[in-house]
Amino acid sequence: MRDTIIAPSILSANFSDMGNAVREIERSGADWVHVDVMDGRFVPSITFGPKMVGDLRSFSKIPFDVHLMIIEPEKHVAAFASAGADYITFHLEAVVHAHRLAQEIHHLGKKCGISIVPSTPISDIDFMLDFLDLVLIMTVNPGVGGQKIIEPCLRKVETLARLRAERDLQFLISVDGGINEETARLARAAGSDVLIAGSAFFAALNKKELVRQLKEL
Ligand code: DX5
Ligand code: ZN
Numbered sequence: 001m002r003d004t005i006i007a008p009s010i011l012s013a014n015f016s017d018m019g020n021a022v023r024e025i026e027r028s029g030a031d032w033v034h035v036d037v038m039d040g041r042f043v044p045s046i047t048f049g050p051k052m053v054g055d056l057r058s059f060s061k062i063p064f065d066v067h068l069m070i071i072e073p074e075k076h077v078a079a080f081a082s083a084g085a086d087y088i089t090f091h092l093e094a095v096v097h098a099h100r101l102a103q104e105i106h107h108l109g110k111k112c113g114i115s116i117v118p119s120t121p122i123s124d125i126d127f128m129l130d131f132l133d134l135v136l137i138m139t140v141n142p143g144v145g146g147q148k149i150i151e152p153c154l155r156k157v158e159t160l161a162r163l164r165a166e167r168d169l170q171f172l173i174s175v176d177g178g179i180n181e182e183t184a185r186l187a188r189a190a191g192s193d194v195l196i197a198g199s200a201f202f203a204a205l206n207k208k209e210l211v212r213q214l215k216e217l
Pocket of ligand 1: 140144146147176179196199
């Protein structure tokens with residue numbers, strides 16, 4: 001089993017104090033900063049764009065894991081790449097030419113992820129698995145933080161982990177939505193490597209301790 005990667009989401013931070021939120025993430029011992037980009041189209045909420053990534057870049061050296069919950073992500077990946085994203089994840093449901101976009105992200109010198117919403121089956125990304133650095137399984141319907149996990153989504157994590165082993169692939173499996181101390185255990189047992197946590201991380205009084213606990217699972 002690979003080491004757990006903890007990726008707190010700045011969606012749950014105070015938007016007027018993002019620089020400090022990123023510093024807090026790094027100080028907690030977490031591995032990545034998860035950046036939720038929402039456009040009010042693919043999901044109802046609107047958050048921020050590449051300028052936020054660029055402005056935050058100088059606050060930490062740890063990888064920025066950018067999760068694009070936007071339509072037409074192909075129009076924006078170059079801007080996020082030059083702003084300093086390390087992983088760029090787009091939604092399968094938002095594109096026709098997933099393979100072309102993955103190629104483009106790789107040409108930009110970035111790691112590429114694909115995410116699927118709870119109602120999308122793993123079979124829909126089967127073809128793409130050979131071309132990815134990361135698969136992000138949404139364990140809530142994307143749009144807002146603080147929701148309860150939809151547990152059957154973890155069966156998709158199990159399927160994905162099995163396919164990865166069968167095909168000897170190396171992509172990371174990430175889970176996003178409703179992850180806390182209890183659900184993280186289930187997500188790890190199902191085979192995920194990256195635990196994304198928004199509300200659980202920013203609500204924790206002792207963030208270092210939370211990260212330590214999550215890493216020990
Ligand atoms: C949800 C976002 C998540 C969100 C998770 O649409 O993709 O990254 O921040 O928040 P929690 O951990 O509160 O469910
Ligand atoms: Zn996310």
